[in-house]
Amino acid sequence: MAILSRRNFLIAGGVIAGTAVTGLGVGVAYLNSIDTTGLRPKLRPDGTALLNAFVRIGTDGTITFTIPRTEMGQGVLTGLATLIAEELEVDLDDPRLTVIHAPEALPVYANFTLALEMKRPEDRSGIGDWVKSKLFGAFPYIATGGSTSVVDGWVRMREAGAAARVLLVEAAARDWRVPAGECTAKAGAVHHAASGRSAEYGALAARAATLTLGAVPALKDPSAFTRIGHDQPRVDIPAKIDGSAVFGADIELPDQLYASVELAPVLGQHVRAVDDAAARAMPGVVAVARGEDFVGVVAHSWWRARKACEALKIDWRGTAPPFSTASFAEELRARIRAVPAKLHIKRGSLSNAKGKLVEAVYEAPFETHAAMEPRGATALLHADGRAEIWGSSQTPLALAWGFEQAAKDLGLRLEGDVITHVSLNGGAFGGRSEIREFKQAAMLAAAAKGRPVKLIWTRAQDIQHGICRTAAAAHLKVFLGPDGFPVTFQAHVAAQALQATWAKRNLPAMAGDPNEDKLGTEGLVDMPYAIPTLWVGFTHVETPMPIGFWRANGYAFNVFFLESFIEECAAAAGRDPLDYRLALLTDPRHRAVLERLRAAAGLDRPLADGRARGIAFSASFKSICAQAAEVSRAADGTIRIERVTAVLDCGLVINPDIVRAQIEGAIMWGLSAGLFGGLTVEGGQVVETSHADYRVVQFDTAPGAIEVVLMEGEDRPGGVGEPGTPPAAAAVANAISALTGERKRALPLIA
C-alpha cells in the first residue's frame, strides 16, 4: 500500500535531488516510522506465520518466499530465493516451498540501489542516504531493472532468511526447553542432536511469529555456502515448459471481457473524433472507449474486439511535423559537429590536444524491444470503486499510476489504493515500466461495468508504439602521443535523452534537464581507459519517439562506438588491439578479465583461413565483460558468427548457470541490434510491423557457439542482466574489420 502519496513524493522530489530535509512538511519521526528493514514477524489471524516481509509459513507447513522483483526471464525469483534459502536452510526444490511475486507494495521492497544511484544498500552512510532510502521506501519505489536485483537484495534477502531461521530455532528451543545454541537448522527443520528431537518449520512457525527478533543475525561466511555459488534449477522453468505458466497476456478471470485498441498511425497524433457506430453494431461488442491516444473496443473475445476496431472510423490529428529517422540521423550528424549542449566530464586540458589525429563519426539507429509478449494489461473497476490491475510490469507502481491517471481523466473516484498484481513477464528488457498501456486497460475497464477487461496490443502496435532506445551519433576525436597512446579524447554524443524522456512520460518530477542525461554518455564518461584528458559532451535532440530504457541503455551504443574507435586508434599507432587496451587499463580487475579472454579465446593462436576475430571490452553495472567474436564469410558473402567467447567478472556468483544464460541472451540481444536494421520512421509512421521486418537474431543467424567464462573479482555480486550486451556488436564489428579490411562505423553491421 502506498504510504506516501505520489503528490507528496513529487513535492519531496527536491529532497531526492539532495536539497535540505527541512521545509518538507515530512518529519524525521515519520521517516523513521517507514520500515525499510522488514524483519518484524507477525502471526496472522488465520495462523499464517509472516516471519518477515520475505518469508511466510502456512499452517500446512508450506513455505513461501515473497520476492519483490519481476521475473522477466532473468531468473530473479530463483536468484533472490537462493539468498533466502541459503540462510533459512531450505532447498529450492523442497516440495513445501513456493516462490512468488510479492502481492503487496511494502517499503522494504523498494529498489534502494536505484534510489541511491547504484550505491549498494550496505554502503549507505550519512543522513542524505538515510532520507533517500526512507522516502523511496515510503513511495515505495519498487522497480526491477538496471541489473540491480541481486546487488540490491544481497544483504537484505540473506538477512531475511537468517532472521526467520533464528526465530524458528528459538521457537524449537523454547518448546524443548534447551539452549538455542544446541539446536541446528537443516533442510527445513530444526534439530536438537543431544536429545534427538527435531521439528519441521511448519510446526514451529506459529510460535516463531510471536517472538521478538533481537539483533539482526550474523550471516554465513561464504566458505559455508551450499547453495549460493552452485547451480540451482530455476523455480519458474517447469511451468514455462508445460504451458501452465500464466503470463500477463494469459490472465483469465471470471466474467472477463477482452479489448483491442487502435493507436495513432502517425507519432504524436491524438484522437479528434470517432465514428464507432459500425463497431458497436458488430457481434460480441460490449463497449467502445477512447482516450487521447487510443480508441478501443471491449468485446466477448479479443478476436471480436480486433475486428470491431477495424470498423472504427477515427479522425487522428497532430500538430508536430512528421518525423523521419533518415532526417534525424542527418540532424544528429550535424549536431555533433557543434559545441555540446552540456559537458558531462571535463578531465584534463585540451592544451595537450596535439599529435596524430584520429577522428570518426559513429552512429546507431533507434531500436525497440519487440519482446515476445505484446503489451497490454488486465484491469478491473469493481462496482464499489476499488481498482485492480494485472500486468507484465517491471514496476508495480506503473500499473497503479495507469489506473489512477485513467480515473483522473474520467473524473472517477477510486476506492482505496489500486491493487496491483505483477504477472510473469514475457520479456521486458527495460521496456515495461510504462503507464500508457496500463492506463488504456483501465479506461477500457471503466467502460465495462465491473467486469475485468484484458487488453492486448497487436504485434504491429507493439513494434510501432513500443518504447525505443534512442538513435545516437558520436563524434570521437583523439590525439595520439608519440608512443601512439591517446593523450586527449573528446567525444560529443547527440541523441534523445533517455532518462529525461522516460521521466517526462511517467514521472515528470524526476525529468530534469535532458542535456544532463547521464545515460546518454555512459560508456564514454566512465570509460575504463586511463587517458589523461577526457572531455565528453552531450546534446539532447527532441523527437516524438517514445524513448525509454533498453537493455544496457547508453552503454549499448557508446561501447560500440568506443570499442570500435579504440581499435582505429590502435591501428593508427601500429599496435595490437588487445595489448593497446591492456596498456590503457589500470584497474587490476579489468586487466584480469582481458587476460583471461586472451587465454579462453585462444587469441594468441592463429585462425583458420577465411576466419577473423575481434574483441571488445566494457565495464558496466558493477561488472566487467570482455568478448571475442570469431567470424567467417560464406561464398555468397554472408558473414557468419562462428563463436563468441565471453569472460564475465560479476563479482560473487549466485547461480553460475543463470549467469551464463543471461550473458548468452545479452549477446544475442546486442547482436540483434548490431547486425540488423533498427526502426525506420517515414512521415511519422514506423515502417516495421513484426519480427519479419524488424529483424532479430534467430536460429540461422545465432552464433555457432557461445562460451561464457566466469570470474569472481570481488566478494559481492555485481549486475548480470545487462553487462553482456555492450561488447557484443563491437566484437563482431572488429572481427568484420579484420576479415574484410572495412571499418563499419554505423549499425547495423549486416542489413
Place this chain on the structure above:
Amino acid sequence: MIEISVNGVKRSVAAEADKPLLWVLREDLKLTGTKYGCGVGACGACTVLVGAEAVRSCQLTVADAAGAEITTIEGMRESGRLDSYKAAWIAEQAPQCGYCQPGMIMAAAGLLAATPKPTSEDIRAQITNVCRCGTYLRVERAILRVADTSGA
C-alpha cells in the same frame, strides 16, 4: 458451431469460420499455453501440431482446422509426450522469460516427427521461431537431447 479435435477430444466451438485457430484455442477453449506473439505467422509462438506437422495456428482458420487432429502443449503434457522434452528443457535450463517456449517445443516436435535424428544444421535451418531472450543454443541442445533419448 464448428467441430474440431483438440488433444484427442472433439470440441464444438461457436466461433466464426474465419477466426484463427490460435484465438479459438486461447479464448473458446481456454488453452492459453499456445501464445499470441504476432498474429502474422512471423514468430512461431502460436505453433501447434496439426497431425504430425508443426503449424502456426494464427495462420489457420478454425474452419480449415476442422477434421484434423490438433495437439497443443497442454495435450503434449496430458499424454506424457512432453516428458522427454521437459527433461531435456530442464537439463539445459532452456527457458528464460518462457513466452516462446511452448511454440519452440511444438516446432521441435514437428521437426522430430519428420527427422528423428536432426543435426544442428537441420535445427538451425528448420526452426524459425523467434526468441528475444536468446535461448537458441540451449533449445538446440535440448532438441538434440530429446532426439538422443528417443529410441532407435
